[in-house]
Amino acid sequence: MLSSFQKFTRGVLAVICVFLAVLLTSLAFPNFERFHWYSQLGMTMISPLQSSLTKISGFFGGAWRHYIAISDAAIENEKLKFDLAEAKRRMIEMEDVRKENNNLHELLSMSSSLKKEGFGARVIASDVTAEFKTVTIDKGFNQGARKNMVVIGPGGLVGRIGKVANSESVVLLIADPNSAVDVTVQRTGARALLVGTSMETELKPFYSLSRLEYLRRVSNVADGDVVITSGLDKLFPFGIPVGTLNKVQNQSSGVFKGADVIPFVDLAQVKNVMVLK
Structure with a gap:
């Protein structure tokens, strides 16, 4: 009698033979439709x-x-x-x-x-926050700048040249305490001396104030009046716009009035100026 293993082996071989026969038949007679x-x-x-x-x-x-x-x-x-x-x-x-x-x-x-000749200059340095209010321009002795020449900016007076180097100059601003300009009130002709202060106006931040001194108590002036140069000091020509009056008030004693002047030119921001010959 055959063992169980031999029977299983023959069965597997038979299945393999049948599979191969079917495979060969399929290869020999292919069906292209499926x-x-x-x-x-x-x-x-x-x-x-x-x-x-x-x-x-x-x-x-x-x-x-x-x-x-x-x-x-x-x-x-x-x-x-x-x-x-x-x-x-x-x-x-x-x-x-x-x-x-x-x-x-x-x-x-x-x-x-103003019927004045001049030459343009640019501000190259500014020191308006210091005790002495000055700016430096890019024109000096070689370009025709001389001490005490008047400097104007867009809108009005800036100051005068205080020091001169070969290729640059230092301008003393009208807000500097060492500055003094003979001025007049345009509306009434009242005369006074414009001096610089170390204060800033509350109306226009960073605008340095100037102040009128020796303004007679009987002068007809009011806030908002325009101040121009008088030309009587023989330094600043007549008619240069300076600024407007602010806080006009009678002093407690004496024969003079007090008044602040707000410059037309923003001295802290001015970039282009003209030097008058």
């Missing part, structure tokens, strides 16, 4: 895997495209920010050029109205 049974079996087995791989590939592909889109948007956003900043910078430069042109035009008009 897949072979073994192809169908393979496709059935790998179809779920293919589906999963397709979904995974689609997910990562979409994520990658999304990342690329975000990166492109970020780059475009940065470019737009740069273009906007550049446009703002150009607008600021154009506004600065416009203001400078207006200032130069005003200086030329003022010089012409």
Whole structure:
């Protein structure tokens, strides 16, 4: 009698033989209208895997495209920010050029109205917050600057040259305590002496005050009156606008009035000036 193992072996061999016979028959007589049974079996087995791989590939592909889109948007956003900043910078430069042109035009008009020749200069240093109120301009002895030449800015009087170097000069501002200008009130002709102070006006921050001294008590003056140079000191020509009166009041004793003067020129911000010859 055959053992159980031998019977099992023969059975397996028989199955293999049958499988091979069917396989050879399928290869010998192919059916082009449908897949072979073994192809169908393979496709059935790998179809779920293919589906999963397709979904995974689609997910990562979409994520990658999304990342690329975000990166492109970020780059475009940065470019737009740069273009906007550049446009703002150009607008600021154009506004600065416009203001400078207006200032130069005003200086030329003022010089012409005063019938005085002069030359333009730029402020290159400022010391208006110190005890001595001065600015430095880029014109010196070599460019024709001399001590005590009058300096005007857009709107009115700035001061006079106090020191002269070869290529630059120091201008003593009308707000400096050492400054003194003979002035008159334009509306009434009242005469006084304009001197600098170390105070700043409350009406216009950073505007340094000057003050009228020796203004007669009987003078007809009021807040807002315009003060101009009188020309009587033989230093500052007649008619240069200086500023407006503020806080006009009678002194407790004596024959004089007191009054502050707010300069027309922003002495802390002035950039372009003209030196009168």
